[in-house]
Amino acid sequence: MNYIAIVYQAFATDDTEIISLSSKAINKTLCHMSSIQIIKLDEQFRRYTSLEWYIDWELISLEDLKSNIRNQEEYLNVIRLGTFHPNGFLREKCLMELSEDPEALPYLLLRLNDWVQPIRDRICGIIKKSICNSSIHNVIAALPFLEKAKKGERRNLDVFMQIEYMIVQKIKGQISDLKIYEIYKYDFHVRKYLYCLLLNEKIVSKEQAEQLLQREKNSSNCKTIIISAILDDYICDLNEIDVYLQNKSAVVRRKALDRKYAILKKNWAGIEKLLLDNSKGFRETVCYIIKKHTDIDIINYYIEHLETEYTRVAILGIGENGNKENVKDIISYLQSYNEKEVRDTLKSLGSCLGTDGESIYWKYIMDPRISVAKSAYNAIRSNEIRYGSKQIYERFLNCEYEFTKRYLVNLLLNESSWSRLPYLLQLYNYEDISLQDKIRKKATQRSCYSKLSEIEAEKLRKIMNDSTLRIPAKLISDIELDLKYVTVDNIINDQQNIKLAKRSDDIDWNKQYEFVEHIGIKSYEQIHFEECKYIWKNWVPKQGQADYLQGELLRQAEKLRNEAMDNGNINWDDNFDWFCDFLKYTLVDSDIFGQEKIEKLK
Structure with a gap:
């Protein structure tokens, strides 16, 4: 989707041919997008336009744009997309332009969670007008966008409730005009939210709900929503509930179980048979009821069913409810010819043994059966077991299965930064592109709190100087710089390294500022654009504060730039004051500036 943001830059030019081609491309793309894809585009669009510092979007004239885009549909889709733009002035212009657009409601609803307060205030009236002027079909098509806005943290609750009430009333008032078969013309995501609204608001009767269920042929998810709503919001007798207890959907069975228990408020005859359900969440609820109201021995019940048709469920049940003492009851199933039984046994051993089972998991991660190796890998990850970078790498070299290599590389990535680095460098050009990206990213993430012996540093340098590995010179230079500050004369083992890495109070800020000086962030002018791009990409997270000082400095500077250039400082508050301070x-405290520049900074 990032190319759409790039194409959108065409509307800041005077080239009518490029504008025409770009509008056609955007129109074609938006027309074929589902509601969820459009929502995702809204989340991602501004990430690819936030660095367009050279364009003053406030000066863009929609009248000129309209004259250059002669097709009305193309123009409207360009304007609709403009409501996602990071520039607040442009977004506001586009929103006002769409006030008369009957199909703009989805885009308007997303702005209830806009990051600029005046836009959130202004959009309320536009949305209310749009709801009144929209057909029931347009309102229904906007339901996923209403749900998205509902989950936002910025939207005004009172305003949102007013708009939600208007939409509900609109659908209630015109639902008679909507034929049942017409519902299936909407995409899955729209139907899903429509069912929730119709059933939770009891706009349709129980009989109509069952009719919807019968007609819903394609989506098990939609069926689950309908049945769950019937159980939650309509009166059902115990016979109906027992039927739903046999449903294929684990969600429906869970709902039926909760509903039956809410009615009876106690156990019932034969409840222990439900312990053999395939759903873990369902079994957990059954266990809760049994433990509260009966003296049934759950572990013994599962042991009794090990040699039955329910072997796999019994193994899992022992893992969910047992401890180390129950390992003897299931460990023999590791020798089973049934791959699924071996897989489930490893899963249960991971629960019962925890880190004590590390040798078992280490053995079975090399199993030629994919599901078995994956279960062993999951047991290792869930118990946060580390085998050491060297041991993992040596096993990787002797591994013949690609899926096992992936598990081993992922385990290696989880080791401490400096211990894994020599092996990541040897895997720097690994043929699996997805893993290669992870390896290269982790190779740039090195703890500045760790310590490395001279011997370890020399081994690392030897690997970096191996021309056959084709390690980038920039990465080598960065690592060499880091080595100056983490290398010590004495030998420090991995465990000490881990402890040092967690001691944030040991930060040597002077060394941090030497890093800043090294990449050149000393001038007010834009003279280190590539370095800033590198920091932005690697050290500035998508959300929250950065872990590295350089990243945090650039993140805050970009926040201030964005607020000034895109929003005219209209959202200025104490947070921005704190950024400046x-x-x-x-x-000023970094000791890298002369007195003259320090005075300018102050």
């Missing part, structure tokens, strides 16, 4: 005091 942080930048000022951090740079």
Whole structure:
């Protein structure tokens, strides 16, 4: 989807041919997008336009744009997409332009969670007008967008409730005009939210709900929503509930179980048979009821069913409810010819043994059966077991199965940064592209709190100087710089390294500022664009504060730039004041500027 943001830059030019081609491309793309794809586009669009510092979007004229895009549908889709733009002035212009567009409701609803307060305030009236002027079909098509806005943290609750009430009333008032078969014309995501609204608001009767269930042929998810709503919101007798207890959907069975228990408020005859259900969540609820109201020995019940048709469920049940003492009852199933039984046994052993089963997991991660190796891998990850970078790498070299290599590489990535680095460098050009990206990213993530012996540092340098590995010179340079600050004379083992890495109070800030000086962030002018791009890509997270000082400085500077250039500082508050203070005091106290520049900073 990132190319759409790139194409959108065409509307900041005077080239009518490029504008025409770009509008056609955007129109074609949006017309074939589902509701969920459009929502995802809204989340991602501004990430690819936030670095367009050279364009002043406030100066873009929609009248000129309209004259250059002669097709009305193409123009409207360009404007609809403009409501996703990071520039607040442009978004506001586009929203006002769409106030008369009967199909713009989905895009308007997303702006209830806009990050600019005046836009959130203004959009309310536009949305209310749009709801009144929209057909029931357009309102229904906007339901996924309403749900998205509902989950937002910025939207005003009172305003949202007013809009939600208007939509519900609109559908209630015109539902008689909507034929049942017409519902299936909407895509899956729209139907899903429509069913929730119709049933939770009891707009349809129980009989109509069952009719919807009968007609819903394609989506088990939609069927689950309908049945769950019937159980939650309509009166059902115990016979109906027992029928739903046999449903294929684990969600429906769970709902039926909860409903039956809510009615009876106690156990019932034969409840222990439900312990053999395939769903873990279902079994957990049954266990809760049995433990509360009966003296049935759950572990013994599962042991009794090990040599029956329910062997796999019994193995899993012992793992969910047992401990180390029950390992003897299931460990023999590791020798089973049934792959699924071996897989489930490893899963249960992971629960019962925890880290004590590390040798078992290490053995079976090399199993030629994919599901068995994956179960062993999951047991290792869930118990946070580390085998050491060297041991993992040596096993990787002797591994013949690609799926096992993937598990081993992922385990290697989870080791401490400096212990894994020599082996990541040897895997730097690994043929699996998805793993290669992870390896290269982890190779750039090195703890500045760890310590490395001279011997370990020399081994690392030897690997870096191996021309056959084709390690980038920039990465080698960065690692060499880091080695100056983490290398010590004495030998420090991995366990000490891990402890040091967790001691954030040991940060040597002077060394951090030497890093800053090294990449050149010393001038007000844009003279290190590539370095800043690198920091932005690697050290600035998508959400929250950065882990590295350089990343945090750039993140805060970009926040201030974005607010000034895109929003005219209209959202200025104490957070932005804090950013300014942080930048000022951090740079002043860094000892990398002369007195003249320090005075300018102050």
